[in-house]
Amino acid sequence: MGLQMLWLVLLASVAAVLIAAPGLRRTRPNAWWCFIGYPLTVVRIWASWRRLTGTTGLAVPRRPARALLGAVIVKGVALRPVPPRLGAPRLRQGGLEVTVRLHPGQVPDEFGQFALAFAHAWRMHAVRVVGDGRGFVRLVALAWDPLAAPHVPRGARPQLLRAVVGRREDGAVWAIDLHIAPHWLIVGATRSGKSTLIAALVKQLAPQPVALFGIDLKGGMELSLFEARLSALAPDRATARRLLLELMAEAESRMALCRSAGVRAVKDLPAKLRKVPIVIIVDEVAELFLMATRDDKTEVAEIATALLRIAQLGGALDVHLVIAGQRVGSDLGAGVTALRAQLAGRVCHRVTDPGTAEMALGDLSKEALEAAQRITLAEQGVAVTFGDDGQWTRARSIHVTPEEARRVALKHARLAPAWPGLLSVPTDADDEGVYL
Ligand SMILES: Nc1ncnc2c1ncn2[C@@H]1O[C@H](COP(=O)(O)OP(=O)(O)OP(=O)(O)O)[C@@H](O)[C@H]1O
Numbered sequence: 244m245g246l247q248m249l250w251l252v253l254l255a256s257v258a259a260v261l262i263a264a265p266g267l268r269r270t271r272p273n274a275w276w277c278f279i280g281y282p283l284t285v286v287r288i289w290a291s292w293r294r295l296t297g298t299t300g301l302a303v304p305r306r307p308a309r310a311l312l313g314a315v316i317v318k319g320v321a322l323r324p325v326p327p328r329l330g331a332p333r334l335r336q337g338g339l340e341v342t343v344r345l346h347p348g349q350v351p352d353e354f355g356q357f358a359l360a361f362a363h364a365w366r367m368h369a370v371r372v373v374g375d376g377r378g379f380v381r382l383v384a385l386a387w388d389p390l391a392a393p394h395v396p397r398g399a400r401p402q403l404l405r406a407v408v409g410r411r412e413d414g415a416v417w418a419i420d421l422h423i424a425p426h427w428l429i430v431g432a433t434r435s436g437k438s439t440l441i442a443a444l445v446k447q448l449a450p451q452p453v454a455l456f457g458i459d460l461k462g463g464m465e466l467s468l469f470e471a472r473l474s475a476l477a478p479d480r481a482t483a484r485r486l487l488l489e490l491m492a493e494a495e496s497r498m499a500l501c502r503s504a505g506v507r508a509v510k511d512l513p514a515k516l517r518k519v520p521i522v523i524i525v526d527e528v529a530e531l532f533l534m535a536t537r538d539d540k541t542e543v544a545e546i547a548t549a550l551l552r553i554a555q556l557g558g559a560l561d562v563h564l565v566i567a568g569q570r571v572g573s574d575l576g577a578g579v580t581a582l583r584a585q586l587a588g589r590v591c592h593r594v595t596d597p598g599t600a601e602m603a604l605g606d607l608s609k610e611a612l613e614a615a616q617r618i619t620l621a622e623q624g625v626a627v628t629f630g631d632d633g634q635w636t637r638a639r640s641i642h643v644t645p646e647e648a649r650r651v652a653l654k655h656a657r658l659a660p661a662w663p664g665l666l667s668v669p670t671d672a673d674d675e676g677v678y679l
Contacts, residue, residue, distance in 0.1 A: 272387065362384070425557055427563075437526070454660045455473050468649050497560040523553070525565070589603050589604060590627075
């Protein structure tokens with residue numbers, strides 16, 4: 244009787260879990276994955292491994308395909324080929340990973356071509372093959388599309404000049420790290436998600452001791468959301484020219500300071516001489532380079548020189564550029580191509596003009612360029628970018644609304660260092676916020 248009761252309770256629990264599972268998956272996907280999805284997938288992986296590696300040819304026969312039988316050579320397909328040894332699947336947020344030991348003669352690429360077969364067999368959204376140790380591959384399986392609704396993980400420790408702006412396709416966070424790539428180029432057609440990405444970037448930089456400058460030649464429409472946190476905002480080309488010349492002078496004075504202190508970078512200066520990092524955000528770069536009259540030509544030349552000089556000097560001097568535009572082609576002039584070469588960080592959203600995608604990714608990876616050209620109209624915020632490992636990946640920024648951007652900027656307005664130049668200076672900057 245006791246045993247029967249136990250069976251009944253067990254069956255009732257299994258039935259309850261099966262009934263509740265779809266609802267739990269919708270409302271609490273992480274909990275569903277931990278308690279239901281992950282154990283089921285582990286069973287599926289173990290149950291399917293032998294067959295899966297057999298049909299894909301990844302299992303290798305222990306015996307050679309020919310053998311000597313008396314005086315006769317016998318050829319054939321060995322029975323029961325041995326699958327590569329599978330480690331224990333480890334739980335990750337929204338997925339799992341498992342290490343596989345390669346048979347002698349196997350390389351990670353052989354597994355890479357069957358990533359889709361693994362994903363189907365295990366009912367996963369995607370499986371990625373990472374060959375990060377000699378003799379092993381790591382299979383990283385994702386339970387759902389991490390780009391569907393990316394968010395910044397709670398409790399992530401903030402680091403100076405590093406902004407977690409979204410998620411990558413492999414489930415890892417997408418970070419714009421100005422220490423690793425000091426300058427960034429962000430391109431994309433209209434409504435592709437550039438401003439949202441900039442908003443995510445500013446949201447992360449706003450609480451940091453960083454001076455933010457905006458150049459927004461759409462009349463300040465986009466960057467004015469953050470005006471409270473900006474040390475200066477240039478809404479037209481004449482003001483942008485003045486600001487860039489001042490910031491170029493600042494970069495040059497930092498260079499002189501480093502030289503006199505005998506160091507190679509601002510970060511190596513003694514604490515009392517150290518300078519606040521500067522991030523200059525340019526929205527719609529094409530407007531800076533357009534020429535209609537002869538006077539424009541001089542202004543454009545000065546702007547192009549200042550941007551290039553800042554880009555060349557800036558990394559070690561903690562003066563960073565984040566340049567965004569819908570159309571960034573070589574037709575804008577030689578200055579743009581020279582500038583592109585200095586912008587190591589690249590982000591390419593959906594583009595309508597092949598020249599712009601080519602400008603952003605063409606010099607780095609043909610596959611990345613093709614992936615960017617496949618981004619559809621519906622995939623707002625999705626972009627192709629490069630990780631710290633130099634590999635390209637698809638990624639999507641978090642969705643920061645204009646109201647949220649304005650709120651964050653106001654909250655951290657006192658951190659905007661006063662800019663002593665010609666441009667608008669936030670009125671409520673107090674001593675605590677002045678770093679320059
Ligand atoms: N990461 C995202 N997640 C969800 N929706 C997004 C995301 N990024 C952008 N969008 C949607 O796409 C719309 C357009 O985005 P955004 O204004 O950033 O594009 P844009 O490239 O800056 O356009 P424009 O060049 O015309 O200013 C936004 O209003 C938002 O609804």
